[in-house]
Amino acid sequence: xxxxxxxxxxxxxxxxxxxxxxxxxxxxxxxxxxxxxxxxxxxxxxxxxxxxxxxxxxxxxxxxxxxxxxxxxxxxxxxxxxxxxxxxxxxxxxxxxxxxxxxxxxxxxxxxxxxxxxxxxxxxxxxxxxxxxxxxxxxxxxxxxxxxxxxxxxxxxxxxxxxxxxxxxxxxxxxxxxxxxxxxxxxxxxxxxxxxxxxxxxxxxxxxxxxxxxxxxxxxxxxxxxxxxxxxxxxxxxxxxxxxxxxxxxxxxxxxxxxxxxxxxxxxxxxxxxxxxxxxxxxxxxxxxxxxxxxxxxxxxxxxxxxxxxxxxxxxxxxxxxxxxxxxxxxxxxxxxxxxxxxxxxxxxxxxxxxxxxxxxxxxxxxxxxxxxxxxxxxxxxxxxxxxxxxxxxxxxxxxxxxxxxxxxxxxxxxxxxxxxxxxxxxxxxxxxxxxxxxxxxxxxxxxxxxxxxxxxxxxxxxxxxxxxxxxxxxxxxxxxxxxxxxxxxxxxxxxxxxxxxxxxxxxxxxxxxxxxxxxxxxxxxxxxxxxxxxxxxxxxxxxxxxxxxxxxxxxxxxxxxxxxxxxxx
Amino acid sequence: xxxxxxxxxxxxxxxxxxxxxxxxxxxxxxxxxxxxxxxxxxxxxxxxxxxxxxxxxxxxxxxxxxxxxxxxxxxxxxxxxxxxxxxxxxxxxxxxxxxxxxxxxxxxxxxxxxxxxxxxxxxxxxxxxxxxxxxxxxxxxxxxxxxxxxxxxxxxxxxxxxxxxxxxxxxxxxxxxxxxxxxxxxxxxxxxxxxxxxxxxxxxxxxxxxxxxxxxxxxxxxxxxxxxxxxxxxxxxxxxxxxxxxxxxxxxxxxxxxxxxxxxxxxxxxxxxxxxxxxxxxxxxxxxxxxxxxxxxxxxxxxxxxxxxxxxxxxxxxxxxxxxxxxxxxxxxxxxx
Numbered sequence: 001x002x003x004x005x006x007x008x009x010x011x012x013x014x015x016x017x018x019x020x021x022x023x024x025x026x027x028x029x030x031x032x033x034x035x036x037x038x039x040x041x042x043x044x045x046x047x048x049x050x051x052x053x054x055x056x057x058x059x060x061x062x063x064x065x066x067x068x069x070x071x072x073x074x075x076x077x078x079x080x081x082x083x084x085x086x087x088x089x090x091x092x093x094x095x096x097x098x099x100x101x102x103x104x105x106x107x108x109x110x111x112x113x114x115x116x117x118x119x120x121x122x123x124x125x126x127x128x129x130x131x132x133x134x135x136x137x138x139x140x141x142x143x144x145x146x147x148x149x150x151x152x153x154x155x156x157x158x159x160x161x162x163x164x165x166x167x168x169x170x171x172x173x174x175x176x177x178x179x180x181x182x183x184x185x186x187x188x189x190x191x192x193x194x195x196x197x198x199x200x201x202x203x204x205x206x207x208x209x210x211x212x213x214x215x216x217x218x219x220x221x222x223x224x225x226x227x228x229x230x231x232x233x234x235x236x237x238x239x240x241x242x243x244x245x246x247x248x249x250x251x252x253x254x255x256x257x258x259x260x261x262x263x264x265x266x267x268x269x270x271x272x273x274x275x276x277x278x279x280x281x282x283x284x285x286x287x288x289x290x291x292x293x294x295x296x297x298x299x300x301x302x303x304x305x306x307x308x309x310x311x312x313x314x315x316x317x318x319x320x321x322x323x324x325x326x327x328x329x330x331x332x333x334x335x336x337x338x339x340x341x342x343x344x345x346x347x348x349x350x351x352x353x354x355x356x357x358x359x360x361x362x363x364x365x366x367x368x369x370x371x372x373x374x375x376x377x378x379x380x381x382x383x384x385x386x387x388x389x390x391x392x393x394x395x396x397x398x399x400x401x402x403x404x405x406x407x408x409x410x411x412x413x414x415x416x417x418x419x420x421x422x423x424x425x426x427x428x429x430x431x432x433x434x435x436x437x438x439x440x441x442x443x444x445x446x447x448x449x450x451x452x453x454x455x456x457x458x459x460x461x462x463x464x465x466x467x468x469x470x471x472x473x474x475x476x477x478x479x480x481x482x483x484x485x486x487x488x489x490x491x492x493x494x495x496x497x498x499x500x501x502x503x504x505x506x507x508x509x510x511x512x513x514x515x516x517x518x519x520x521x522x523x524x525x526x527x528x529x530x531x532x533x534x535x536x537x538x539x540x541x542x543x544x545x546x547x548x549x550x551x552x553x554x555x556x557x558x559x560x561x562x563x564x565x566x567x568x569x570x
Numbered sequence: 571x572x573x574x575x576x577x578x579x580x581x582x583x584x585x586x587x588x589x590x591x592x593x594x595x596x597x598x599x600x601x602x603x604x605x606x607x608x609x610x611x612x613x614x615x616x617x618x619x620x621x622x623x624x625x626x627x628x629x630x631x632x633x634x635x636x637x638x639x640x641x642x643x644x645x646x647x648x649x650x651x652x653x654x655x656x657x658x659x660x661x662x663x664x665x666x667x668x669x670x671x672x673x674x675x676x677x678x679x680x681x682x683x684x685x686x687x688x689x690x691x692x693x694x695x696x697x698x699x700x701x702x703x704x705x706x707x708x709x710x711x712x713x714x715x716x717x718x719x720x721x722x723x724x725x726x727x728x729x730x731x732x733x734x735x736x737x738x739x740x741x742x743x744x745x746x747x748x749x750x751x752x753x754x755x756x757x758x759x760x761x762x763x764x765x766x767x768x769x770x771x772x773x774x775x776x777x778x779x780x781x782x783x784x785x786x787x788x789x790x791x792x793x794x795x796x797x798x799x800x801x802x803x804x805x806x807x808x809x810x811x812x813x814x815x816x817x818x819x820x821x822x823x824x825x826x827x828x829x830x831x832x833x834x835x836x837x838x839x840x841x842x843x844x845x846x847x848x849x850x851x852x853x854x855x856x857x858x859x860x861x862x863x864x865x866x867x868x869x870x871x872x873x874x875x876x877x878x879x880x881x882x883x884x885x886x887x888x889x890x891x892x893x894x895x896x897x898x899x900x901x902x903x904x905x906x907x
Contacts, residue, residue: 071761078899108895177894184893191886324791326757326784328885335888439898 024061029084047501050274065116067168080438088419122343205311221294229254238289266367291385446522467542469562475515515557587735618719670705690811741857750844848880
C-alpha cells in the first residue's frame with residue numbers, strides 16, 4: 001500500500017506549479033496536493049472520480065471544490081461546508097469540511113426557510129435547470145470550431161468554463177436538499193418499523209434519461225437481430241464494428257438509425273467528468289460493444305420487463321407497507337411518500353447524471369482538442385496533459401508548443417506510473433473518525449459508520465465480506481473483477497461484477513450480471529439504484545472486495561444480508 | 571373484581587361468579603390473629619434486595635395463611651355462594667376459576683399485573699375454600715413481596731380481593747392491550763392469544779400469536795403466528811388446569827379467525843372507552859364459537875407503564891423539514907444505522 005508519507009513526498013505532475021495551475025474559485029478549501037497537516041483529517045477516495053490528468057483539474061476545481069462548497073454555503077447545508085479535494089498522484093481524495101456548532105445552528109435556522117419551498121418547487125426548478133443546461137450543451141456541442149484560430153477557440157473555451165462552473169453549482173444546489181429530504185423519509189420509515197431494504201423501493205421505477213438511452217440501445221440491438229448488421233456486430237471486435245458496418249451496403253439502414261441515436265444519446269463520457277475519455281459521439285466503439293453484448297441476450301424484452309417489474313415491486317411494497325400501518329401512520333407515510341416522489345432523489349440521482357456528470361465536461365474536451373488541432377499537435381488528445389492555464393497561454397501565443405512537448409511526455413509517464421498503482425492506493429487516508437455528518441458523503445460515497453469501523457480495524461476475512469445490502473436477492477457465479485469500464489466487454493451473462501463502484505457508463509452491464517459487489521457506496525450510490533431497477537442482488541461499501549476477491553473466484557452475493565461469500569478460489 | 575362486576579352490568583361478557591371482598595380477607599386475617607405474625611416475619615427482612623430472607627418470609631407467611639382455618643361465618647358464606655353458583659348452572663361441583671386481584675393491582679399508580687396467582691379448574695366447595703386461601707396468600711408471593719418492599723408499600727395498602735368465576739370452556743384465550751404495551755402507541759390494539767386457557771400465556775410459558783389492530787377501524791395490521799408449544803387444558807378428572815404439549819396440528823396454526831379478532835377489537839376498544847384510559851385485559855373465547863360471537867373478559871386493569879413512553883406514543887406526523895433536519899443534516903443526533 002502507498003503510505004501517506006510517500007504521497008506527501010510526491011510533487012505532482014512534472015512542471016506542476018500550484019500558484020499557476022490552480023486558479024479557479026473556491027469557497028472553503030482549495031484543491032491541492034496533500035499537505036502534512038492533512039494527516040489530521042479524514043480522506044476517502046471517490047471511485048466515481050476520474051483519474052486526474054492535468055486538464056481534469058478543471059472539474060476538481062469547478063465541481064468538487066467550488067460546486068460543493070458553494071452549494072453547502074448557499075442552501076445552506078447545516079452540517080458541512082462541502083468537500084475539500086486533494087490529489088495523490090492521479091488519484092482523487094475528498095474530505096467533508098466541518099462547520100462550527102454555532103454555524104450549524106444558524107444554518108439550521110436558514111435552511112428551515114429555504115427547504116420547504118425548494119421541495120415544493122422541485123419539479124419546476126429541475127425543469128428550468130435542465131433546460132438551461134441543455135441549451136448550454138447544445139451550444140457548445142454544435143458551435144463551429146473548424147477554421148478558428150487558437151485565440152478565438154480560447155474565447156469559446158472561456159465561455160465553456162463558465163458554463164461548466166454553473167452546471168456544477170446546479171448539481172450540488174439540488175443534490176444536497178434532495179438527499180436531506182430522502183434521509184428524512186428514510187428516518188420516518190424506520191420509525192414506522194418498515195423494513196430498511198424496502199425503503200428505496202418505494203421510490204423506484206420512474207424512467208430516467210439514462211434508462212431512455214438504454215431502451216433505445218435495446219431497440220437498436222433488437223433491430224439488428226438476424227440481419228446483416230447483427231452479423232457484422234457479432235463477428236467484429238468493438239473497435240472494428242463501425243468500419244465494418246460502413247463497408248457493408250446492407251447494413252446502411254441500421255447504421256443510419258445508429259447515427260441518429262448517437263446524435264441524441266451519444267454525448268456522454270466514457271466515464272463521468274473525464275476529459276481524457278472520448279464520448280460515444282467521438283468514438284462509438286464502446287457503445288457498439290454494449291449493443292454487441294445486448295445481442296447475446298436471449299430475451300429481447302429484458303429491458304422492458306425489468307422496468308415493469310420495478311414498477312410492480314414499488315406498488316406492491318407500498319401496499320405492503322401501508323397494510324402494516326395504522327390510519328394515523330398511513331397519513332404520515334402517504335404525505336412523506338408524496339413529498340419524496342415529488343422531489344424524488346432516487347430518480348433524480350440517476351437522471352441528473354445524464355445531463356451533468358456524463359456530459360457537462362465534454363465541451364471542454366471538444367474545444368481543447370480543437371485547440372490542439374489548431375496548434376498542430378501530433379495527437380490532439382495530448383492536450384489533456386496540459387493544465388487549463390497552460391492551454392490558455394499556448395492558445396494566446398504566450399508559450400510555444402515546443403517548450404511543452406517534453407513535459408507532455410513526462411506527464412504521460414507520470415499518469416501511467418500512478419495509474420498502475422491504483423490497487424495500492426488506500427481507500428482512506430488520515431485520521432478515520434467514528435462518524436461523518438455530511439449526508440452526501442454518507443449516502444453517495446457510502447462512508448457509513450460501518451465502513452469507517454472496517455477502515456479503522458482493518459478487519460477482513462478472505463472468504464466473507466460484509467457491506468450495505470443495497471439490492472435484495474441471492475446470486476452465485478464467477479467473479480469478474482473490473483478495474484475500469486474499459487473492461488466491460490469481459491462481462492459474461494451470469495457473472496458477479498466486482499468493482500470499486502459504478503457510474504452510468506456501467507449501466508448496460510447490469511442486464512447481464514447476476515450480482516454486483518462494490519468496494520464503496522451507500523444505498524443511493526449508482527450501483528445500488530441501478531441494481532434495484534434491474535433486479536440484481538447488490539452489496540456496496542464492502543471496502544475491500546476488489547482486493548480480496550480474484551477474477552474467476554466462485555462467489556455468492558446475499559443482497560438481503562449484505563454478505564459476500566467466496567466459495568472457491570480461481 | 572369490582573371492575574369486572576361493573577363491566578358485566580354495562581353489558582360486557584363476563585363469566586358468572588361472585589367476589590370475595592377485601593373485607594372478607596381482612597376478617598380472615600383478624601380472626602386468625604395472623605396480622606402480628608405477618609408483621610414479625612416481615613420485620614426480619616432488612617434489605618429489600620436480599621432475596622434469601624424474602625424467600626424465607628414469603629414461604630412462612632404463605633404457609634400461615636393457607637393453613638389457618640376459616641371462621642365458620644366466612645366459610646359458610648363462601649360455600650353457600652359457591653353452591654348458589656353451581657345451582658344457577660345446574661352443575662354440582664361446577665369448575666371455577668379462582669382469580670386473585672389486589673386492589674393495588676387495580677390502582678392507577680402501579681400495575682401488579684401477573685404478580686398474584688389464579689387457580690383454574692377448581693371443583694367442589696372444599697377445594698374452592700383452599701383455592702381462596704392460596705389466592706390470598708399470593709399477596710405474599712416472593713415477587714409481590716419484593717415489589718412492595720422496593721416501593722416501600724405496606725401490604726395493607728394493597729388488600730386482596732378474589733373472584734370466583736365459572737370456568738369457561740375455552741377455545742382460545744389471551745391478553746389484550748388498548749395501547750402498545752412497549753411503545754405506548756395509542757393508535758393500535760395489541761392482542762396476544764393461544765389455544766385453550768390463558769394460564770400458560772400469562773405465565774410466559776408459551777410463545778403466543780401476536781396481533782396488532784388499527785384501533786380506529788379494526789384493520790389487522792400485523793398477525794405473527796407463535797409456536798405455541800404448550801397449552802393450558804382443564805383436566806376434570808383431577809379438578810385442575812394443567813399444561814400439556816400442544817398437538818402438532820395446532821402448534822403453528824393461527825388460533826384466531828378474522829371475526830374473532832374483530833370481536834376482540836370491539837371489546838378492548840369499548841372497555842377502554844368505558845374507563846377513559848388504556849387498559850389491559852385477559853379474555854377468553856368459548857367453544858363453540860359462533861359467527862359474530864362475544865369475547866369474555868376475565869380480568870381487567872389499567873396499563874400504567876404507559877406514562878413513561880407517552881412522549882413517543884403519538885403517531886408520527888410528517889414534516890419534511892423536521893425529518894430532514896433530524897435524519898439528513900446531522901442535527902438531530904439520530905443517525906441511521
